[in-house]
Amino acid sequence: MRAEGGKKASALQPQPLDPDRSPRAYFLGGTLVLEGVPRDAAPPAPFRWLNARWRCPAVHYRTIRPWLKVQNIRNTIPRWRDLSLRLSDERAPHAYQTEALAAWLAGERWGSVILPTGAGKTFVALQAIAATPVSTLVVVPTLDLLHQWYALLENAFQMPIGVWYGQEKKLEPLTVTTYPSAYAQAETLGDQFKLIIFDEIHHLPAPSWHEIA
Structure with missing residues (x-):
């Protein structure tokens, strides 16, 4: 289970950027792109200069977000939402689940x-979703x-649930x-x-699946 977060940015030293360029960061095709950030600005290591822009795989968002803040780069990457969730499942978790x-x-x-197996990982996941009320x-x-x-989430949170696969x-x-x-x-x-x-996380070591994590 993973949620975007970030380390403290106090130790990151800003590099001078040209304010006239109105620098911003945005998501494009699985990458993070810096617009208006000059080539000599030297952003963190994940970024590479490609097609006149600094770019890096989107998986690095969690680690580069503090740098964006320190550099006063406008962050237009996230499109998720904060939610108001109430878990309808009133079962008390076991101590090990807590x-x-x-x-x-x-x-x-x-x-x-x-x-x-059978120890209630799914129930822990529901608790995690309730404790992190954001787009999931x-x-x-x-x-x-x-x-x-789908049925589990619908029953647990009493709200519309999306599905995304071949037929729907x-x-x-x-x-x-x-x-x-x-x-x-x-x-x-x-x-x-x-x-x-990620359910059945043992599938993640597969090279293609690992990329989505």
């Missing part, structure tokens, strides 16, 4: 929750799991997709969600 959620929250909402994408390996998650493409603030669809549509979905839940 500990797992607390560890994830302490880790800046970034990391993996690993529990035995759930990524699953199969259509069966997609439909299971409907985006909502809470949306479920498959690994293949997330990979194929990363350029479309990449700036829509602040929190991503």
Whole structure:
């Protein structure tokens, strides 16, 4: 389970930029692009100078966001929303589920929750979504799991749920997709969600799936 966050920016030293260029950062085709930032500005290492723009893979957003703030670069990357969520599932979590959620929250909402089969990882994920009320994408390996998650989210939060796969493409603030669809549509979905839940995370080491994380 991962959510965009960021380290403190106090240690980052700004480089002089030309204010007349109105620098901004935006999302384009799975990359982050700096507009109005000169070539000699030397942004952080993920960026490369390509086609007269500084660009880097969008996966680096979490680490470069503090630099954008320090440099006063207008951040137009996110298109996600803050939500008002109420979890309808009133079950009390087990102690180990509470500990797992607390560890994830302490880790800046970034990391993996690993529990035995049947131990309630999905319930922890619902708790995480409720504790991080923002646009959320759930990524699953199969259509069966997609439909299971759709019903689960609909019952848990009593709101419209989106699905995004071959036969249906409907985006909502809470949306479920498959690994293949997330990979194929990363350029479309990449700036829509602040929190991503990966189910069956052992699929992620596959090179193509790893890119969407």
